[in-house]
Amino acid sequence: MTKFLLDYVRQNQGTWRVQPQVRAGGQFQDCIILVFGKPRTAVFAHIDSIGFTVRYGRELIRIGGPRAQTGYHLVGQDSQGEIDCTLIVDEETGELSYEFTRPIDRGTELTFRCDFRETDTTVQSCYLDNRLGVWNALQLAETLENGIIAFSCWEEHGGGSVAYLAKYIYEEYGVHQALISDITWVTEGVEAGAGVAISLRDSLIPRRSYVERICRIARAANIPHQLEVEGSGGSDAKELQHGAQPWDWCFIGAPEDHVHSPDELVDKRDIAGMLALYQVLMVEL
Amino acid sequence: MTKFLLDYVRQNQGTWRVQPQVRAGGQFQDCIILVFGKPRTAVFAHIDSIGFTVRYGRELIRIGGPRAQTGYHLVGQDSQGEIDCTLIVDEETGELSYEFTRPIDRGTELTFRCDFRETDTTVQSCYLDNRLGVWNALQLAETLENGIIAFSCWEEHGGGSVAYLAKYIYEEYGVHQALISDITWVTEGVEAGAGVAISLRDSLIPRRSYVERICRIARAANIPHQLEVEGSGGSDAKELQHGAQPWDWCFIGAPEDHVHSPDELVDKRDIAGMLALYQVLMVEL
Amino acid sequence: MTKFLLDYVRQNQGTWRVQPQVRAGGQFQDCIILVFGKPRTAVFAHIDSIGFTVRYGRELIRIGGPRAQTGYHLVGQDSQGEIDCTLIVDEETGELSYEFTRPIDRGTELTFRCDFRETDTTVQSCYLDNRLGVWNALQLAETLENGIIAFSCWEEHGGGSVAYLAKYIYEEYGVHQALISDITWVTEGVEAGAGVAISLRDSLIPRRSYVERICRIARAANIPHQLEVEGSGGSDAKELQHGAQPWDWCFIGAPEDHVHSPDELVDKRDIAGMLALYQVLMVEL
Numbered sequence: 001m002t003k004f005l006l007d008y009v010r011q012n013q014g015t016w017r018v019q020p021q022v023r024a025g026g027q028f029q030d031c032i033i034l035v036f037g038k039p040r041t042a043v044f045a046h047i048d049s050i051g052f053t054v055r056y057g058r059e060l061i062r063i064g065g066p067r068a069q070t071g072y073h074l075v076g077q078d079s080q081g082e083i084d085c086t087l088i089v090d091e092e093t094g095e096l097s098y099e100f101t102r103p104i105d106r107g108t109e110l111t112f113r114c115d116f117r118e119t120d121t122t123v124q125s126c127y128l129d130n131r132l133g134v135w136n137a138l139q140l141a142e143t144l145e146n147g148i149i150a151f152s153c154w155e156e157h158g159g160g161s162v163a164y165l166a167k168y169i170y171e172e173y174g175v176h177q178a179l180i181s182d183i184t185w186v187t188e189g190v191e192a193g194a195g196v197a198i199s200l201r202d203s204l205i206p207r208r209s210y211v212e213r214i215c216r217i218a219r220a221a222n223i224p225h226q227l228e229v230e231g232s233g234g235s236d237a238k239e240l241q242h243g244a245q246p247w248d249w250c251f252i253g254a255p256e257d258h259v260h261s262p263d264e265l266v267d268k269r270d271i272a273g274m275l276a277l278y279q280v281l282m283v284e285l
Numbered sequence: 286m287t288k289f290l291l292d293y294v295r296q297n298q299g300t301w302r303v304q305p306q307v308r309a310g311g312q313f314q315d316c317i318i319l320v321f322g323k324p325r326t327a328v329f330a331h332i333d334s335i336g337f338t339v340r341y342g343r344e345l346i347r348i349g350g351p352r353a354q355t356g357y358h359l360v361g362q363d364s365q366g367e368i369d370c371t372l373i374v375d376e377e378t379g380e381l382s383y384e385f386t387r388p389i390d391r392g393t394e395l396t397f398r399c400d401f402r403e404t405d406t407t408v409q410s411c412y413l414d415n416r417l418g419v420w421n422a423l424q425l426a427e428t429l430e431n432g433i434i435a436f437s438c439w440e441e442h443g444g445g446s447v448a449y450l451a452k453y454i455y456e457e458y459g460v461h462q463a464l465i466s467d468i469t470w471v472t473e474g475v476e477a478g479a480g481v482a483i484s485l486r487d488s489l490i491p492r493r494s495y496v497e498r499i500c501r502i503a504r505a506a507n508i509p510h511q512l513e514v515e516g517s518g519g520s521d522a523k524e525l526q527h528g529a530q531p532w533d534w535c536f537i538g539a540p541e542d543h544v545h546s547p548d549e550l551v552d553k554r555d556i557a558g559m560l561a562l563y564q565v566l567m568v569e570l
Numbered sequence: 571m572t573k574f575l576l577d578y579v580r581q582n583q584g585t586w587r588v589q590p591q592v593r594a595g596g597q598f599q600d601c602i603i604l605v606f607g608k609p610r611t612a613v614f615a616h617i618d619s620i621g622f623t624v625r626y627g628r629e630l631i632r633i634g635g636p637r638a639q640t641g642y643h644l645v646g647q648d649s650q651g652e653i654d655c656t657l658i659v660d661e662e663t664g665e666l667s668y669e670f671t672r673p674i675d676r677g678t679e680l681t682f683r684c685d686f687r688e689t690d691t692t693v694q695s696c697y698l699d700n701r702l703g704v705w706n707a708l709q710l711a712e713t714l715e716n717g718i719i720a721f722s723c724w725e726e727h728g729g730g731s732v733a734y735l736a737k738y739i740y741e742e743y744g745v746h747q748a749l750i751s752d753i754t755w756v757t758e759g760v761e762a763g764a765g766v767a768i769s770l771r772d773s774l775i776p777r778r779s780y781v782e783r784i785c786r787i788a789r790a791a792n793i794p795h796q797l798e799v800e801g802s803g804g805s806d807a808k809e810l811q812h813g814a815q816p817w818d819w820c821f822i823g824a825p826e827d828h829v830h831s832p833d834e835l836v837d838k839r840d841i842a843g844m845l846a847l848y849q850v851l852m853v854e855l
Contacts (some may be wrong), residue, residue: 027816028816029777030777053799053801055759055799055800056758057759063775106759106770157775160774160812161816163814164816176312187341188341189340189342203443204442204445205338205439205442205443207314207315208394229340229341229346241443241444241445242443242444242448242524244449244452244814473626474626485623486623486677488728489728489730490633490724490727512676514626514631514676516631516632526730527728527809528733528734529814530734531731
């Protein structure tokens, strides 16, 4: 993903309104920071994915919180070559294993096999969480004049990159406003097609005054949106909240159905609304 | 609370022995730092409260860990005005909801309605945790010559401000000794009226040498106190322990009964002892 | 332990290939950092232990995750002198208490009584986790030319020192490669005597490229080793992963049986392999 993104930026930034400074490699590990103009707000989009690690024998353990169902196709690569195997869930114990023509190397990482489906109104695939958040950031980059886009790692499995990205961005640019470009859940209060979700809380609670500014801007711009209120869940914002810099943050993203499965489904209207809202916010915040 | 405290400091500091420097706003978000003389020790008192957030329909979810009982009165405010509603706990599922004359805006925050009761020997109200810790800090301010008082946010719901307050205080003033001015629980080992509690541990364990110094000072000053030993619970000290500065910390506070309910009850002798101990410690540590 | 280590370093460093700079006391609390030559990699070995705290009456609560079994001998010291008592586990409730000739002071810390057993092929004792990790670091010190050895605290109980050690080491020396010198578990995939374990993951997942470099070096050096893949557990690496510096880290340690009991058992071949691998890695990384 890091290489793909660096290539994409190199090939496309010529057509962007502003050419960003690119920070990557070395102290940034597998992360990338794009700095446009005089930034006031930073967008965080995580580039990692959920999946599985091969343990001992045919055992699998989770990376992050993927849904598991017997028959899911998993792909990867080990010392003996390409892998395309099948996930097995033990009905009694819930334990995970794989079926394949040969044993797979210990420690190999497996991900869902991609089956991308598109209709007039929806996209469906594994990893829309968070490829759509990344897509949103890249679309935003085309017209962005002032702002930061940070591509972060390991969000799905405990985090660990946003802490240093946040420190760097705060100390180098004085930026302390963040938007989390990520995908959320369709629930009884958040419907597909009813607009991008602005999260008022998940397991953490963002600072009220900041979220209210965002809601006012969304209303004034007439962008369809839904207010989300959850008691659990988290995002890259956890590291912003707990770090030693005083960040204001807000999670804003399209909702998806079939979360963390190979069949994640998002309504195109919500994707369009997500991008429109980010475009306005990066100007107005 | 932030505005109340800033007003209170402005109006009262003229009568204090030393006028503190006041750090607030901007990078301090909703927190306040008062710096008196040449500080060696910092007192942390959190100014946030537990409560509830309105989710979808009539659903409520918790902010922090409030006790929930059908009939509790909750107050708040939304776009349609003042709210004074009743908490309902589903007996089977434990799910929380409200009863009110109208629907309440999604995301609205509700708190216990205050019913302050005072006798010759006790005070009783919601939010003695941590209004009493704040009161203790403000009383301490009247005679404090050298020290820092930090009013922190979000302690009840995952924290997020002490990390940057601790970094700022350590880097600007070299202070690395902390006292947590907060309220603890009456238990089988800690009685109401038997003195302020000095915590030897909760879910975290403070550095032994620092806590032993504090106990020696308390004994030498003849201040009634109780040693608390718990296996769970936490405080602002979590962020001091886990931050990237080498803080010594100790939780010292009066114990309360009916924890996290509208009926929190504290013995006045323990409050007086709490203040007396902080006054001695800020001189001797 | 801190005093023991400082004495040991003072008495033995004359025979070491390189005399390290010693950082201890003050801002390092009970931790110690040894800096050899021009460091590129830091070894972290935690010096704390699991155990029990005396609560109220005869109650005990855990420090970290010690195994508990009626009859274990526990030792400590309080205001009345030395303690050698017996652990009692309530068979129904699982509650812990002690049996002794007198009451023990509230807040007293108790540890397993040491019964060190050695054969031609094994060592057995409480606290091989992490006295062996410390031993490994001290042996490594004898021939180390360039590198850092950091003795950390509180790993068994939530951490709190590696955050500031990591910040100091990164900022002062630019070092961002870490090895965690600690002891792991014998499991169905990791056998005693089959080599030092290189952990591909526990509850956290280290950066793939760094761990693969380590595996290549181990293979090239013909050092017997086993690849460990776990879904739970943690180490000092948690603080490296979550801190605001971009550390690469890997847990490398001999496996033990009877984890967190007075009878921790390790195969001498795995200890020798652990040291050999650290010696190679500190040159090649």
